[in-house]
Amino acid sequence: MAQPRLDKPGVQTIYGHSYPELETRKLNIAVRRKETYLCLYMSNSQQSRMPDSSDPPPSELATLKAENAALRTELSEARKTNQRYLQNVAHQLTAPLGAIKWSIEALKDSTVPIQRKSKLLSSIYSQATILVHLIKNFALMSNLEADLELGQFRERPEPVDILRLCINLANDFQPQAAESEKTIIVDEISFQNALQGKKVQIVKNLVAQAVSNLLENAVKYSDARTTILIQAERASGPQSANCLVVSVVSKGLAIQAGEVKSLFERGFRGSTAKQKVPAGTGIGLYLAKRVMMLHQGTVGLRTNGKESSFTLLFPMSSLV
């Protein structure tokens, strides 16, 4: 079972079910260990030797067999999950490439009017942007694992105007949101009140990717003709330490209470999300969480019916 482990002060690394490949490997080892134990025991039993005091009693053998069977079932499930995850990732990568390929073929068609060709070019650009974002996420995933193991940043944190960062990201996603008449609003006053003229000491590229992932989900899953709000506040109270909270609030999906904890696991996608958008990698929130862990912060989620607020929580010490 997954157990949180503290490798470095303040840096929590979770080994367990959020890593399909690692989990499969662990289960393989466990099954092999049990099988070896069983083989040794059986072979000793067949040699008709006198029972050794170290031999397990027959009741323990039955328990081992049952455990072995349970592990095999678990392993088979983990393999299936892993396979589904890889298929999903492959689809996410090949779909935009396939669309680009067809758009290029259509561009070569002399019967397609020139005005429509400019639409195809926009489509190619849009698909390329999606691919870049996706590949960045995969690259980031690999780097973040290493960085968290070391408990250090690959890039040097710098004072960043997080309001400006959020405005730029909102502008990036605005065209995509406009396709289904959604609007992205950055609540500048909330940022000014929360920041009080200060900047945030962060690795800009990492936090930009974390905010992008929250925004991408909000654009993807919110209802048409709704507003996506990015806001900031200072939070303190019994449930949370003093921190700067940056939230992305949107309305669209009712998140199942039983799935909340799993939402930030790698490869996990909520049932309502899958129903609304069948394809997805399930790594966006996971990466946001890893980015925040590296910044000694965390992530959070508040839900109210179909409204959800995904938050990035920065320690107050990061305000400079």
Added chain:
Amino acid sequence: MTTVLFVDDEPWFHESIRITLESKGYECLSVTDMSAALDIMNVREVSVVVTDIMMPAGKDFPNIDSQETGFHLIKKLKAEWPQTAIVCLSVIGDEAKLRPLRSFRIEYLRKGEVPLATAIQTIERAAGKGGQRVWRF
């Protein structure tokens, strides 16, 4: 005018097919889920439905698994609009999963795998405008 209805939650994928068909004089409509597709079928005369498999079922079918919505739509179309031709356009590569399409004798195009020209030819043939018959599984 021949009308082609695209049912796909990733409309950008068939953008190039749509533009090419429109250049050839077809009328193309796009919706992103099964409910919306049936709404269109109830009010418009559609010659060909080009449908994805994995997509949302929409407001009227909350219990349909999004992984197999396309199969439900195909069954419904076959039952209620038997004169409408159907072409399936999806990413599924698993032969076993595509077996229901064979039983309905529906042509399958794998997204991004077949050349655009083949996809266009298949849709035109389904619309009754000639073209060579190609089964692609």
